[in-house]
Amino acid sequence: MAKIDTKKMTFKVFRFNSETDFLPYYKNYVLDVRPEDMVLDVLDRIKWEKDGTFSYRRSCRHGICGSCAVKVNGKATLACKDRVSDLVEIFGEDLVIEPQDKGRTIKDMVIDKGTFWDKYNMVQPYLVADIDEAPKAENLVSIAEVEKIDEADYCIQCGNCYYSCPSVNVNEGYLGPAALAIAYRFNADVRDNASEERLDIVNNLGTGIWDCVKCFECAEACPKELDPIGKITKLHLQTFDDDMAENNVATRHAYGFKPSIEKHGLLDEGELVKYSEGIPGVLKHVPVAYKMWKKGKIVMPWKMPKSKNLDEITKLVKIASTTKFED
Ligand code: SF4
Ligand code: SF4
Numbered sequence: 001m002a003k004i005d006t007k008k009m010t011f012k013v014f015r016f017n018s019e020t021d022f023l024p025y026y027k028n029y030v031l032d033v034r035p036e037d038m039v040l041d042v043l044d045r046i047k048w049e050k051d052g053t054f055s056y057r058r059s060c061r062h063g064i065c066g067s068c069a070v071k072v073n074g075k076a077t078l079a080c081k082d083r084v085s086d087l088v089e090i091f092g093e094d095l096v097i098e099p100q101d102k103g104r105t106i107k108d109m110v111i112d113k114g115t116f117w118d119k120y121n122m123v124q125p126y127l128v129a130d131i132d133e134a135p136k137a138e139n140l141v142s143i144a145e146v147e148k149i150d151e152a153d154y155c156i157q158c159g160n161c162y163y164s165c166p167s168v169n170v171n172e173g174y175l176g177p178a179a180l181a182i183a184y185r186f187n188a189d190v191r192d193n194a195s196e197e198r199l200d201i202v203n204n205l206g207t208g209i210w211d212c213v214k215c216f217e218c219a220e221a222c223p224k225e226l227d228p229i230g231k232i233t234k235l236h237l238q239t240f241d242d243d244m245a246e247n248n249v250a251t252r253h254a255y256g257f258k259p260s261i262e263k264h265g266l267l268d269e270g271e272l273v274k275y276s277e278g279i280p281g282v283l284k285h286v287p288v289a290y291k292m293w294k295k296g297k298i299v300m301p302w303k304m305p306k307s308k309n310l311d312e313i314t315k316l317v318k319i320a321s322t323t324k325f326e327d
């Protein structure tokens with residue numbers, strides 16, 4: 001019989017039982033790892049061979065149910081989809097396995113996802129339509145209309161994007177990337193009748209699309225590669241297209257790129273701040289602006305260069321601009 005090629009590895013694993021432990025701790029488990037082993041194989045074998053009290057969620061083992069999400073060395077991971085050997089390539093052999101959010105741990109890898117689900121449910125993550133219960137023909141949707149939904153339909157609600165999002169970390173009220181991506185998915189569905197209600201919900205300052213800082217962590221974390229930040233950007237555009245964008249600091253910041261590019265063919269950071277936050281905003285940012293200027297990252301307003309292709313860029317901006325926002 002062919003010998004199975006295994007490698008001895010030590011995994012440092014987060015342990016905590018919220019009912020009995022005062023503080024969490026880490027425990028090391030030594031396992032013989034096969035080249036094809038997934039992180040889920042490691043979790044299974046810790047439970048089956050080392051400690052039956054170890055807890056984690058899993059169900060489908062095929063990247064469908066979204067329940068096995070954990071973090072490995074801080075990286076959002078879907079345990080049944082991510083291979084140990086690939087993680088070793090990134091981090092080396094010292095792997096630390098932790099729950100998605102240590103502050104919400106119920107037991108070991110099992111966290112309380114209540115807030116995640118509450119926010120998800122807030123955006124009506126389902127089709128709202130008047131259904132004819134006895135239709136005479138199929139309700140056909142064209143390929144072009146289906147394509148607008150994009151891959152937003154592939155979300156498995158694993159929460160990897162949500163628990164990697166820095167905005168969620170500092171702002172409990174922020175709906176987060178998963179809820180916003182699914183809001184886009186149903187708003188883009190031609191059969192749906194609730195897109196205005198959803199835009200009303202996601203358009204609020206402090207909780208909605210304008211509180212995304214565009215860091216792309218969610219895109220990095222998503223095991224389905226559905227690009228939540230891309231969907232958030234499409235919701236931004238929907239608020240402009242549907243005349244629902246209010247004139248506030250966030251929408252002015254989104255829109256403010258246009259006048260700067262029209263004028264210089266380049267982005268003038270100072271002008272963008274002035275456009276979105278006014279003179280008080282400019283004064284507030286003077287210390288940071290000074291540091292940026294010292295490092296050559298920005299220039300003084302009177303030294304702002306112009307692109308040599310300015311005429312062409314101005315024409316392109318005019319053709320491409322579809323927003324109805326009043327500046
Ligand atoms: S891009 Fe936006 S939604 Fe995505 S992780 Fe960053 S702040 Fe959160
Ligand atoms: S958008 Fe991606 S990362 Fe976020 S919950 Fe859905 S599948 Fe998971």
Ligand code: FES
Nearest residue numbers: 060061066068080
């Ligand atoms: S067990 Fe279902 S996604 Fe991993």
